[in-house]
Amino acid sequence: LIDSATTAEPSELQESLKEAAELLRGGGVVAFPTETVYGLGADARLTSAVEAVFAAKGRPSDNPLIVHISKNEQLEGLVKQVSPAARKLMDAFWPGPLTVVLPVKPDVLSPRVTAGLDTVGIRMPDHPVALALIEESGCPVAAPSANRSGRPSPTLASHVLEDLGGSIDGIVDGGATGVGVESTVVQVLEDGSVTVLRPGGVTLEQLAQAAGVPVHLDPALLPESGSMSGHAPRAPGMKYTHYAPKGTLRIVTGEPVEVSEWIRSSLQEAAERGERTGILAFDEHIGSYRADCTESLGSLSDLGTAAHRLYAALRRMDEEQISFILSEACPEDGLGAAIMNRLRKAAGQTVIHLGGSAR
Ligand code: TXA
Numbered sequence: 620l621i622d623s624a625t626t627a628e629p630s631e632l633q634e635s636l637k638e639a640a641e642l643l644r645g646g647g648v649v650a651f652p653t654e655t656v657y658g659l660g661a662d663a664r665l666t667s668a669v670e671a672v673f674a675a676k677g678r679p680s681d682n683p684l685i686v687h688i689s690k691n692e693q694l695e696g697l698v699k700q701v702s703p704a705a706r707k708l709m710d711a712f713w714p715g716p717l718t719v720v721l722p723v724k725p726d727v728l729s730p731r732v733t734a735g736l737d738t739v740g741i742r743m744p745d746h747p748v749a750l751a752l753i754e755e756s757g758c759p760v761a762a763p764s765a766n767r768s769g770r771p772s773p774t775l776a777s778h779v780l781e782d783l784g785g786s787i788d789g790i791v792d793g794g795a796t797g798v799g800v801e802s803t804v805v806q807v808l809e810d811g812s813v814t815v816l817r818p819g820g821v822t823l824e825q826l827a828q829a830a831g832v833p834v835h836l837d838p839a840l841l842p843e844s845g846s847m848s849g850h851a852p853r854a855p856g857m858k859y860t861h862y863a864p865k866g867t868l869r870i871v872t873g874e875p876v877e878v879s880e881w882i883r884s885s886l887q888e889a890a891e892r893g894e895r896t897g898i899l900a901f902d903e904h905i906g907s908y909r910a911d912c913t914e915s916l917g918s919l920s921d922l923g924t925a926a927h928r929l930y931a932a933l934r935r936m937d938e939e940q941i942s943f944i945l946s947e948a949c950p951e952d953g954l955g956a957a958i959m960n961r962l963r964k965a966a967g968q969t970v971i972h973l974g975g976s977a978r
């Protein structure tokens with residue numbers, strides 16, 4: 620079952636949505652587009668279906684899944700209570716790339732969804748195909764990103780096929796996803812303060828403005844602390860190496876002219892060693908690099924483009940069998956927080972700081 624929403628007639632899309640919804644109701648697993656990345660959906664109440672999601676992805680069973688809903692009324696059946704502060708964020712950003720971690724109601728969802736936690740992450744995606752599929756299925760839809768565990772998240776249906784073709788029941792093709800990085804995962808504490816467990820499509824600045832209170836980053840996510848900090852991340856998924864290409868990836872930061880010179884000479888040395896070289900760079904400097912695979916992250920003045928392109932660019936490096944990859948960095952405000960979080964994970968936290976201000 621593959622249907623391109625970009626080319627299909629509206630009636631054909633209706634048909635494929637019906638078919639996909641029926642598969643979900645029958646305990647199947649179906650990939651579908653959201654505004655962030657493709658998800659691999661299953662009825663969150665059916666343990667066998669949820670187990671099939673973990674199996675298809677090769678996902679560690681201690682990493683809980685996000686549950687997707689299409690309307691606010693679904694929420695009360697799934698969670699014990701919604702604090703006013705949490706409600707405020709949902710009103711501001713749903714449908715949209717925000718996942719809110721809430722106390723789970725017992726005995727409704729499969730215990731495999733929450734991986735034994737007493738909370739569940741809930742999100743209402745801002746994508747017509749996702750919303751229609753959830754609505755049509757009548758299920759709360761558990762859906763992690765539709766990649767093999769450890770691979771970059773899929774932003775195209777073809778990425779899903781590459782990773783999971785043959786081990787899932789269907790894909791609804793909705794063309795390229797928009798945001799390109801996953802949702803922001805937040806937990807709202809009793810005092811109304813907001814902690815970001817995973818930076819994503821909704822920025823910290825947007826959250827702080829809507830919440831009217833300071834927004835904290837889970838200490839385990841701070842770049843200075845890396846994986847050596849001793850803080851256990853509260854989003855279990857954030858402890859795994861993710862998104863990593865097969866080649867060695869290093870992020871290079873520092874004074875721009877110095878960074879560009881260092882990248883140029885490192886790429887050349889690597890090529891002379893016989894490596895296949897790759898570079899992820901912003902348009903401001905990309906023209907000066909020579910590599911076997913050059914991927915543009917757009918302009919530094921438009922990080923939305925970098926987010927949109929990042930995962931496809933990382934996948935290209937594998938397609939081109941690149942063994943030595945360098946990436947430029949971007950400032951960590953706005954979407955830059957999510958982009959740098961994913962890049963650091965892809966690079967196994969290895970960042971090369973040039974110049975005197977090494978952290
Ligand atoms: O944009 C997205 O969020 C995509 C699309 C498909 O909706 N989904 C996604 O799901 O990225 P996944 O499973 O790849 O990532 C879910 C993240 C993981 O880091 C997981 O540990 C965290 O959310 N998470 C889920 N439930 C949680 C909970 N109850 N408490 C803390 N973290 C949770």
Ligand code: MG
Nearest residue numbers: 763764772801
């Ligand atoms: Mg994922």
